[in-house]
Amino acid sequence: MSAAHDDELKPTTTEGYKVGEKKTVEEYAKLDAEDESLARWKASLGIGAAAATGSIGEPGDNRTVVILELALIVAGRPDVVLNLDSPDAVSKLEESPFTVKEGAEYRMRVKFRVQHEVISGLRYLQLVKRKGIPIDKSDQMMGSYSPNTKENPFYEKTFSEEEAPSGMLYRGTYQALSKFMDDDHKEHMSFKWTIEIKKSWE
Template identity: 75%
Template sequence: MSAPHDDELHPVETEGYKVGEKKTVEEYAKLDAEDEALNRWKASLGIGAGAQTLSIGEPGDMRTVVILELALLATDRDPIIIDLDKPNAVEQLEKTPFTIKEGATYRMRVKFRVQHEVISGLRYLQLVKRKGVTVDKSDQMMGSYAPNTKENPFYEKTFAEEEAPSVMFFRGNYTALSKFMDDDKKAHLEFKWQFDIKKTW
């Protein structure tokens, strides 16, 4: 399920960068077999011998990137895990704010699955507002990924450490819009959520 579009939430454009032509896993496996640098890149994605078996996804599920879980990892508390595989999980995020302690250091972690095709330039975009005013905007590159296998059923990405504001003035409710998008500007998941910055967890 996608959230309402926000015109402020776009990826950062790199001047001169051109997105390559879309290819199947099989086409990537056969591409320029003599090119050592390209072969190293393909190996980093898990593309090689037997690649034709990688393009199979969950039967009836045509999504290419499936976000399974979000987690808030803080230094002084147990992780806050949001299971996005549960029905209505995205809708609950917008209705139920979670708490971040002022001054706390934390990281966000995402668990996801790729199926059917290679995903190029997957990134996480986030826009945070307080009382309707933008207070933070981030664009984090996650990378390129081949479809998962039985041996490697999902990927995990942990983002850079952040610190919640520690001044009393910043306590209160914040709303956020998050989006997972690839180089083709395809949004794989877009959702609204909210959090409160408080004195304690």
């Protein structure tokens, strides 16, 4: 990926915000056990369950966030689902465009797994270009997550509704660059894909 792409797709920052110190699931589970508000926060992340039952993860897989699927959701139409958990699928994304009807309202949904450690401030970044010119950029906070367990093998996050542009001038091919990044600015996945805005779904 080029340095120019990296510069264009940086997450927004909050002045004065500092990323907390990394801890293991076990350390989080033992942290300030008498603090009620902290206990509720840990419960909301499932930290107690992950520490008690053990998190799941593929042996030898050092990834902490595994992006499994990206889906396009439009009311009244079957979801278009892309499997992202294979290098072959990711490499073919630019060749297999998402088709979106002009003016359609849609949502994107991501399915993912967290393993080995707690992930803080996971976010989805997207830059859309047409003919090399940036036309849209989004930065969506996904939240913080503890490692998945056998009882809760993956997470799903559905993003805000968007509307495709409409009119003859907006029909055509758009290139998108997407990234999943956390509070430490660790990039968990990035990929390029193509969107076709058409007059109809066909």
